[in-house]
Amino acid sequence: MAGRYYEGFTQGEVIRHDVRRTVTETDNVLFSTLTMNTAAIHLDHDYSSKTEFGKPLVNSVFTLGLVVGLSITDTTLGTTVGNLGWEDVRFPKPVFVGDTIHAETEVVTLRESKSRPTQGIVTFLHRGLNQRDEVVCECRRLALMMRRPE
Template sequence: MSDRIPAGRLHLDDLHVGQRFVSASHTIDEPQIKAFATQFDPQPFHMDAEAAADTLFKGLAASGWHTAAITMRLNVEGGLPLAGGIIGAGGEINWPAPTRPGDVLHVESEVVEITPSRSKPDRGIATIVSRTVNQNNDVVQVLTARLVVPRRVAG
């Protein structure tokens, strides 16, 4: 095994369809929501609770991109232990419910497809569905990602 791949990380050959992973959790609060929005998504429903009350969200909601960033961090920190890191090759993202101040988020991921590369035998694509869930078991994000995952080197 390469010294660059942390022990306990999974290669494409270690994965199987139906395999599941669960991350640690992260509590999001109003200052985090406003700070992210101020820098990256400065819309009223992410920055001002009073203004947000009269919107589709009916209250302060985190940017979907903030939820995506939290999802990434939770997966990187152990929720999705892939050799070589979490390297995206495309995907689809949905936000079925808003993330609110006080939500405690965690990520539940499942391997749904594994495709070894025909042209690059040292890697393949794992399709992973990651559902970000709050403390009420509401799904606030669904990310279907095609990830590049290294294969074990023979010999």
């Protein structure tokens, strides 16, 4: 099993994920149109050239999904019951086509489930960074995790 059980996490540990991903124009256009976000800032090069950024921004919801996705193999693959929510989602720097994103995850809290004795709740702080190590995304994710089978 690639992911960790609840007991495999330590509060305060930081996991640096090895997998990186360069964002493509296809990623941005496909994600934006599949999710019906037709904002010109994501899809229209002419419009975007006249903004402060000078080019299209990558859809922030794609960025969030990518950052969380980069963390899955090292944290929750096969051991999560489900996500309970995301909190404090921030995008301090924009992401552009051609940026290469890598991620790290801090284990913020661990709490045994009161109603589900075979499970526990882990709060992760996921950080996405670009190729210049600038933080482009941060979020807290609450995951309901399996406990190690006895």
